[in-house]
Amino acid sequence: MKKALAFDIGGTKIYSTIIDETGNVIGEIDKFSTPKTLDKIKQILKEQISKYENKVDAIAIATAGAVNNDNTSVIGSTGNLPKGYSSIDFQGLSTKRVFLENDANAAAWAEYKIGASRGTNVSVMLTLGTGVGGGIIINDRMLKGKSGAAGEMHFKMYPDKRRKCTCGSWDCFEIYASGTALKLDAEEALHDKNVTTYDVIDGAKKGNKKMVDILERWQNDIIVGIKGLTNLFDPDCIVLSGSMAQFVDIKHVEQEVNSDIVTTPTSIRLATAGNYSGMIGAALMALKG
Template sequence: MRYALGIDVGGTKIYSAIIDENGQIVSDIEKNPTPKSFDEIKQLFKSIIKKHEKDVDVIAFSTCGAVNNSNNHILGSTGNIAEGYPDMQFAELSAKPVFVENDANCAAWAEYKIGASKGTKVSVMLTLGTGVGGGIIIKNELLKGQNGAAGEMHFKMYSDKRRKCTCGGWDCFEIYASGKGLKITAEEISKNHDITTYDVIEGVQKGDSLMIEIFNKWQDDITNGIIGLSNIFDPDCVVLSKIQDNANKEIITTPIVVKKAVAGNYSGMIGAALLAFEKGIN
């Protein structure tokens, strides 16, 4: 049995644990808040790796940001993390092999190997969080594209410049389907700038009609994106992270199999580990 040290790097938290070839977490899970500076992040990586590297065959990073096809550095900027982070020299962090992949790609791979899309030929995974990530698997291979940046969910929902997206473009799927998108939709419909996504979810649970309207609009946007992706990829299934049960109920009215992700919060590091075993070390 081979082992990986999986490290999932998000904008707010960094998870780490030892993961085996079956995708099982075989150690305690360490959670750290993501430090604010490049140097602190690098120090944290070093300290996590130092503790575990003797016990593993590979260090497997699941990270925000698009990752190149050699799985060793980040392409371009990432938005929600310390400036300079994309310049991280991952290979220099350990004497053991280091493997890096985008977090949504890792989550997609985890679902494909041990979760909702197991056994499928073509699957599309959408991770809905502060932003939106995408991971596409075609015939047992992650779609990476020319440079490694494939799966970015920045296709337009409108063509008349309504919302500026975090990517610098206009009206991308991400700025409608993300948590940030839900907040903007809530502000637009309620005319209340202080409304939060928690207000919306709580309101839906209480049966508040305005909150249900907001929630349904957000769901419609997600559904519209899924319809487009389904027509492009003809996938066996679409996997959504963090979808509410009533959201899922809404979405499956379209003739597409939409499944809820099962690997949970640790899908990033599990997927990174499984990809590293598959691609990163021999």
């Protein structure tokens, strides 16, 4: 059975393990804090690769940032990784094929192959974490766009410059649907810079009316975004993943979305491929031929 050495390179952590062609994690999970310099990131990759490359058929990297259509390099700048990250010659690190994909795209592929969107033709995945990632699969293909950057969730929610997004632009879906967004919602509602997402979640659970309203406002923005995505892509399902997905009322969102769209009803689902879905998706893509 074919195997890949997989990495997940994010702004705070780098994970690495071995995954087989059916998506099973068969190695130990190695975990590193993401270094602040390019050289140290390369050093981690090189060390892992030299340890394992003789045992695998490919190197599969799920990474923050947009990845080109040849799956060989990072094209988009990623604010949370060191400057020059996109200049790394990933193929130069191994004698085996090195395959890259955007982390959210890779995770969406894992859901499609072994998780919540298995068996569908059209699916959209939203990763709700500190930021928002996205992956769109249409008829067995990842939607990559002309350059590779399709599926980024930076479409506009409001026209009047209310909130600056992490990408530098204004009022993107990401800055209304992320964990960061929930904190901003709370800061605005309570005029308190120190309020945390935990305060909102915990307060809402205990029935605090203000916190319930803040959580609802956040969820309503997610509903608005999902309605747009549903009308654009007419998906079989929308999969929600990431650390914030558990705070979304899935059934309520599904009802609201389906009551106000021009397509036939869609299904909203929680992700099931697990914490290593980025590495699994990248490995499945790298090993598929």
